[in-house]
Structures are given as structure tokens and as C-alpha cells.
Amino acid sequence: MKILVAVKRVIDYNVQIRVKEDESGVVTDNVKMSTNPPDDNAVEEAVKIKESGKATEIIAVTIGEEKAQETVRKALAVGADRGIHVKADGILEPLMVSKLLQKIVDKEKPDLVLMGKQAIDDDCNQTGQMLSALLNWPQATFASKIDVKDNKLEVVREVDEGLETIEINLPAVVTCDLRLNEPRYASLPNIMKAKKKTIDLLSASDLGVDISPRIQQIKVEEPPKRKAGIKVANVAELVQKLKNEAKVI
Amino acid sequence: MSVLLIAEHNNKELRPFTLNAVTAASQIDQDVHALIIGNNSEEAQKALSALPLVKKVISVEAAHYENFTAENFAPVVVKLSANYSHIVSSANTFGKNLMPRIAAILDTSQISDITKVISSDTFLRPIYAGNAFATVKSNDSKKCITIRPTSFDACESSGGSAPIEKAEGAEEFIQTKFIKREEVKSDRPELGTARIVVSGGRGMQSGDNFKLIADVADKLGAAIGASRAAVDAGYITNDHQVGQTGKVVVPDLYIAVGISGAIQHLAGMKESKVIVAINKDGEAPIFSVADYGLEADLFEALPQFLEELNKLNTIQK
Numbered sequence: 001m002k003i004l005v006a007v008k009r010v011i012d013y014n015v016q017i018r019v020k021e022d023e024s025g026v027v028t029d030n031v032k033m034s035t036n037p038p039d040d041n042a043v044e045e046a047v048k049i050k051e052s053g054k055a056t057e058i059i060a061v062t063i064g065e066e067k068a069q070e071t072v073r074k075a076l077a078v079g080a081d082r083g084i085h086v087k088a089d090g091i092l093e094p095l096m097v098s099k100l101l102q103k104i105v106d107k108e109k110p111d112l113v114l115m116g117k118q119a120i121d122d123d124c125n126q127t128g129q130m131l132s133a134l135l136n137w138p139q140a141t142f143a144s145k146i147d148v149k150d151n152k153l154e155v156v157r158e159v160d161e162g163l164e165t166i167e168i169n170l171p172a173v174v175t176c177d178l179r180l181n182e183p184r185y186a187s188l189p190n191i192m193k194a195k196k197k198t199i200d201l202l203s204a205s206d207l208g209v210d211i212s213p214r215i216q217q218i219k220v221e222e223p224p225k226r227k228a229g230i231k232v233a234n235v236a237e238l239v240q241k242l243k244n245e246a247k248v249i
Numbered sequence: 250m251s252v253l254l255i256a257e258h259n260n261k262e263l264r265p266f267t268l269n270a271v272t273a274a275s276q277i278d279q280d281v282h283a284l285i286i287g288n289n290s291e292e293a294q295k296a297l298s299a300l301p302l303v304k305k306v307i308s309v310e311a312a313h314y315e316n317f318t319a320e321n322f323a324p325v326v327v328k329l330s331a332n333y334s335h336i337v338s339s340a341n342t343f344g345k346n347l348m349p350r351i352a353a354i355l356d357t358s359q360i361s362d363i364t365k366v367i368s369s370d371t372f373l374r375p376i377y378a379g380n381a382f383a384t385v386k387s388n389d390s391k392k393c394i395t396i397r398p399t400s401f402d403a404c405e406s407s408g409g410s411a412p413i414e415k416a417e418g419a420e421e422f423i424q425t426k427f428i429k430r431e432e433v434k435s436d437r438p439e440l441g442t443a444r445i446v447v448s449g450g451r452g453m454q455s456g457d458n459f460k461l462i463a464d465v466a467d468k469l470g471a472a473i474g475a476s477r478a479a480v481d482a483g484y485i486t487n488d489h490q491v492g493q494t495g496k497v498v499v500p501d502l503y504i505a506v507g508i509s510g511a512i513q514h515l516a517g518m519k520e521s522k523v524i525v526a527i528n529k530d531g532e533a534p535i536f537s538v539a540d541y542g543l544e545a546d547l548f549e550a551l552p553q554f555l556e557e558l559n560k561l562n563t564i565q566k
Contacts, residue, residue, distance in 0.1 A: 013513065017380035026381050038494075093358045094349065118494060120513075122376050124361045125340075129319065129349035138320060138425040141346045144487070154428070158487045159342040160441070160496065165428040166318075172424075178494060179481060214358035218371065218384040226519065229540040231531075235553040238525065238543050239561070246523045246540065248445070248502040249469060249564055 001055045001148070001170070003046045004110035005080065006101060007039040007062050007071040010121040023219040035071040038116025040183040041176040045146060046114055047079035048181065054148045057081050059108055063100050065089050069199060076194035077186035083199035084108075088211055094122075096204075096211040098130035103207040105135060110171065112153070117142050117175040128175035138168035144179045250369065251280040253333040254303070255326060257343045258285060258293035260315065265442050266339040268300070268403035273396040274337045275302045275404070276366040282307060283411075284329060286322050286418070288315040294413050301409035308413055313421040316430070317343065320422035323350040328419060330355060330391065334369070340395035341441070341496075352393035359393040360385060364400035378493040378516035398441065399499040399520070433488050440472040440489060445502045448474030448491055448518070449484070452507020452528065452547055456484040461551040462506060468558045474498065474518075476508045492517035507547045510535025527551075 011017065012032040019026055035043075049055045060075035061084040062068045072083035086100050105113060113132075118125040132139035140146075144163070145156035157164045158177050168174075186194070204211045232238045242249045254274040257264040267283075274281045282305040283297045290310065298306045309325050326347075330336060336351060338344035340362040352359035364382070365373035371386045372394065440446065447466040449459055459473070466473050474496075475489040491498055493516040503521035508514060510526070510533055518524070519538045526539035529546050536542040543550060558564065 011377070016512070017377040019381050026377060095353060095356070095358045098353060120378065120493065123378065123493070124359070125345045126349035126352070126359055126361060129346065130353035130359075132320075133323060133350040133353035138422070139346075139350065141319075142342060157342075159346075159430070160488065161430065161432045162486065162488045163431045165430075167426040167428055169424040178477070179487065214387065214389050215360065216386040216388060218386055220376070220381050220383045223375070223379055223382055223519075226524075226538050226540075229524070229536075229538075229542060231536070231542045231544060235543065235545070235550055235557055238541055239554065239557040241541055242502070242523070242525070243561060246502070248523050249558070249561070 001049070001111040002057045002059070002109070003049065003055050004059050004061060004105065004108055004113045005042050005046045005075060006113065006115040006127070007043065007060055007075055008036040008119050009033050009062065009064055009068040009071045010036045010119055013037055013120055019220055019222045023221055025217070025220050033067065035074055036116050036119045038118065038176050038178050041178060041180045042114040042116055043075045043078055043080065044181045044183040045176060049148055050079065059084060059110065061086070061101065061104055063088055063092060063097050072199055073194055074186065076197045077191045078184055082197055084202065085199050086202045086204060086207065088204050091213060091217065092211060093213055093215060094124050094126035094130055095214070096209065097127050098134055099209045100204060100207055100211070101131050102134045103209060112170060113173045115175055117177055128173050132173035135173070138172040140166055140168050140172065140174045142177045143174050144177045146174060146180070250278045250334040251282060251332060252278050252335040252337055253326070253330065254281055254283045255336065255338040255344070255347065256283050256285040256293070256297050257339060258287060258290060260287045260290045261292050263293055263296045264343070265403065265439060266341055266398035268406060269398035269401045270337055270339045270396050271300055271302050271404045272401040273363070273366060277335050277337070277369050280304055282333070284309070284326065286314045286325050288312055298411045298413050299407050299409050300404055302404045303409060303411045306411050306413040307416050309416050309418045311418045314418065316427035318422065318425055318427060319347040319350045320425045322347050323354060324419035326351045327354045329416060333391070335392045335394060337394050337396060339398045341398065344395045348393055348395050355391055355393065357389040357391050357393045358387065359395070360387055361395050362397045363394055364397045378512055379519065380512060397497060399497055433486055437466060438470065438472045440474055440498060441496055443472035443500055445469045445471035446474045446498050446500045447471045447504045447506065448476065448508060449479055449506050450476035450508030451478035451482060453479060453484055459485055464555050465551060465558070468555060469564060476514045505535050506551065508535055509533045510538065
């Protein structure tokens with residue numbers, strides 16, 4: 001089995017987001033960037049499947065600006081075999097990302113595409129589903145457990161009501177939940193080795209995809225601030241405040 | 250202009266957030282048609298027809314719609330989409346799973362998780378876990394939108410009598426097979442719609458200790474929430490998770506116990522009307538959003554809290 005893993009470069013999850021004064025977006029200059037957290041789970045799962053002897057090759061792909069390549073390098077350092085970087089600047093909508101990924105899938109013919117269920121920057125939660133629609137493949141979103149069985153996967157999905165188990169035939173797209181696994185850290189020797197692995201560089205026009213946006217971002221604002229609260233001295237005071245001041249119990 | 254609302258249901262009744270999605274749909278355009286795809290879903294169809302904001306119900310029935318598989322649902326919605334300017338559903342796991350599949354087939358850039366309808370093509374939505382809000386305008390001719398249910402009131406649920414029309418389904422997608430759904434049954438209110446939520450975090454230290462949370466929740470008629478840390482640690486099941494990648498809740502009262510308040514957790518609860526934080530670390534970020542903060546050991550505070558609640562003559566339910 002050949003696995004394609006898609007990774008995205010986003011503002012690190014620990015960074016306190018600041019909105020630009022001109023309301024054109026959020027501040028990204030001199031801000032720590034990392035791989036989108038659930039994409040790390042997708043890479044980890046691919047590596048685990050390969051380690052179990054059920055996959056032969058892992059290709060890590062990213063779509064984005066020059067530095068997005070760092071996310072592919074990181075995937076190579078934890079076990080992906082080679083990389084693809086589709087260079088594109090500016091905001092890319094999930095629809096365009098999924099069209100680009102479709103072209104990569106057409107070319108590479110993977111049996112399984114893995115990615116995070118959601119990117120923590122735009123919080124869209126669309127790309128995996130869109131890709132599987134364009135390919136007319138099965139989709140398993142929000143996966144917290146994946147069992148590889150011959151030409152099938154049994155996937156446990158985290159849904160609002162609890163857990164759902166589905167069986168999908170390969171080829172398929174699976175989007176990964178943070179609970180799927182515990183992503184490993186790359187060892188120094190593997191980081192060095194990863195530098196020798198190849199990353200193919202492509203552009204959206206190489207792939208024949210129009211990536212011009214359909215959604216116009218009019219402005220980006222700070223969320224409304226909550227007014228400062230108070231500290232209460234003890235439980236009795238808390239209950240009294242909730243009863244008589246906030247009137248919620 | 251008409252809006253096609255995709256109803257979420259369990260074949261017997263409507264799932265509660267369908268009512269919030271109808272409200273959002275009606276703010277885009279008054280002509281709201283509700284699509285219900287299911288198997289033996291007559292009861293849910295009737296409930297949909299009774300919503301005064303719904304002008305027409307379209308029912309599509311087949312055995313392969315029993316389990317709401319997106320691969321089966323998407324072609325049906327696409328087939329019916331010709332007469333509609335907007336397709337709307339809730340941004341819960343149902344809508345998140347389904348809508349992008351529809352949008353991609355229609356070649357539309359979906360707008361996810363809107364919190365406000367500004368006009369028929371312009372919407373407000375949170376990004377970066379709610380640390381910023383983007384106003385976005387869709388330039389696609391057909392718009393696919395998921396709505397954040399807690400940002401819209403539930404619509405009136407009775408008094409309407411919209412006609413129910415039957416429509417043809419589509420072929421079964423056989424590459425995906427539903428196996429089972431493990432629903433966590435509870436007598437407590439649903440987390441997403443509860444008036445009061447009591448949540449525990451890593452500070453609870455074990456699954457057994459969640460009994461302290463449960464006792465208080467039951468006294469208050471509240472739902473139980475949890476931080477991702479508590480779910481990851483196995484203290485409680487995933488359906489309780491509140492946060493950026495879990496559920497977004499907006500109760501009248503949110504009580505965070507032993508939760509430090511990572512931005513990913515705050516994303517799921519900071520719009521709550523009144524927030525209480527109980528934490529022994531006075532510097533915990535949760536206190537920055539709390540209306541009432543109590544710096545205390547939760548293992549002492551929770552039993553005391555229950556005791557104080559027991560002293561009250563009445564508790565609002």
C-alpha cells in the first residue's frame with residue numbers, strides 16, 4: 001500500500017493570536033509556525049502502518065509558501081520516504097487545496113490519503129471530505145482508530161453522539177483526530193537523514209489548477225472581550241453570587 | 250432565492266441543532282425548504298413540517314440512508330440543489346462530515362461554522378479557535394454554509410404545517426459500510442444545548458473522580474463537559490469534549506473545574522453567559538475569562554459546593 005499524507009504549515013498552537021491593526025488578517029511575521037497538529041497524527045499513523053508491514057511507501061505533500069516545505073521535512077524526519085511541495089502563496093481555500101491534491105493523487109496513485117481533520121488556522125474542516133468527493137472515494141472523517149484489513153480499513157470515528165465504526169474500501173481518504181495516536185519526535189540522526197530525501201517542487205499552474213479565491217475576506221477582527229471577573233473567597237460566597245448576583249442557579 | 254436546509258435526525262426525531270440551523274437559514278432567506286434523508290423517518294418528517302419557518306419539507310427515503318453516510322447523502326443533495334441559492338446545515342460532526350462533500354461536487358468554496366448572517370452572501374465566522382473573527386463574502390453562485398448552532402437560537406418547533414414532498418434518492422455508495430454507532434446514553438441534558446455545564450479537566454486526576462463533577466451536575470440539572478486533556482487521559486469519553494476540536498457550548502453557566510484554560514478549550518466555552526473557574530493554580534489562564542474565580546483545591550471545593558447547593562431552597566432547572 002502506498003500512502004499520501006497531506007500536511008499544512010500553520011501558526012503554532014501555543015501562540016497567542018494577534019489581529020493586524022488594519023483588520024486584514026492575523027499577525028504572522030516573526031511568529032512561530034509548526035505543522036498543523038492533527039496532520040502530525042496523520043504522519044504518525046502512516047509511519048505506524050508502514051512499520052506494521054502494511055505499507056511500502058509514504059509520500060508527504062504540502063501546499064503553501066516557500067517555508068511550508070519545513071512541514072514536509074519534518075514528516076520525512078519521522079518516516080515519510082519522499083516529499084512533494086506545491087508552491088502557492090496567499091490564502092488557499094480548501095476547495096483549491098483538494099483540487100491540487102486530486103492532481104497529486106492522479107499522478108501518485110496512493111491507496112490511502114491521510115490528513116488532519118481540521119487546520120487550526122482557518123478551522124474549516126473541509127479538505128479531506130472535498131478530496132474524497134472529487135475522487136469519488138470513501139471518506140472516514142475524525143478517525144480515532146484505524147485498522148488495516150486487506151483492501152479495507154475499519155475506522156472508528158469520533159462523532160457528537162459518541163463513536164461510530166465504519167468499514168471503507170481502499171482507495172480512501174481518512175482525516176485524523178488528535179486522539180488517533182501520539183506523534184513521535186524526530187531523532188537527530190533521522191533529521192539528518194531526512195535532509196537527503198527528495199522533495200519534488202511543483203506549482204499550481206504545473207498541475208493545471210486555478211487557485212484564485214472564491215471567498216473574499218472583508219475583514220478580520222478581535223473577538224469581543226469579556227469583562228474582567230472577580231475572585232471569590234470561598235464556596236459559600238460563590239454559590240451566593242451565582243444565586244443572587246448572576247441569578248443562574 | 251431559496252435555502253435548502255439539510256435536517257439532522259435519527260429517523261425518529263430531529264436532532265436539536267436542526268432547529269438552530271433553520272433559524273440561520275431563515276435569516277439568509279425566508280423561503281426555507283428542509284430536506285430530510287433517512288429510512289422510515291416519518292416521525293422526524295412530521296416534526297420538520299411543524300416548524301413554522303419551514304415552507305416545504307422534501308423527504309428522501311431508502312434503506313441505505315439509515316445511517317447518514319455522507320457518501321450516500323451528498324449525491325441526493327447535489328441532485329436537489331438546482332433550485333436553491335444556499336445549502337445549509339449545522340457545523341456539528343454531521344454537517345462537517347457531509348457539507349464539504351456536497352460543496353466539492355458543486356465546485357463551491359464552502360463557508361464553515363458561521364456565527365452571524367450579515368447578508369445573503371456575507372457571513373461572520375471564527376478563525377484560530379475563536380481568537381479572531383473573519384467577515385467573509387462568498388462569490389460562488391451557489392453557497393454551501395455550515396452554521397455554528399450555539400450562535401443561533403432554536404426556532405419555534407410547533408404550529409407549522411409545511412407540505413411534505415417525496416423526492417427520489419440516488420444509488421447506494423457501496424465502498425463505505427456502516428458497522429456500528431456507540432452512543433453514550435445519559436439522563437443528563439445534552440452537552441450542546443444544556444443550560445448549565447460542569448466540566449472537568451486534567452486536575453480531576455482520574456475517571457473515578459469525575460463522580461464529584463457528576464454529583465454537582467445532577468444537583469444542577471447540568472450536562473458534563475471535559476477538556477481535551479481529560480478525554481485524552483481516558484477519564485471520560487470523547488462526546489464530552491469541549492473546545493476547538495470538540496464541542497462549542499454556550500450555556501448560561503459554565504463551571505470549569507481543574508481546567509487550566511488552554512486557548513483550544515476556551516474556544517469551546519468562552520461565549521458562555523457566566524463562567525466559573527475552580528482551580529488551585531491562581532495563575533491558570535481560565536481565570537482570565539471567568540466571571541467568578543475560586544482558587545481552591547477542587548477535591549475540597551466540589552463536596553462543599555454540593556453541600557451549599559443542598560442548602561438552597563430552590564435551584565433553577
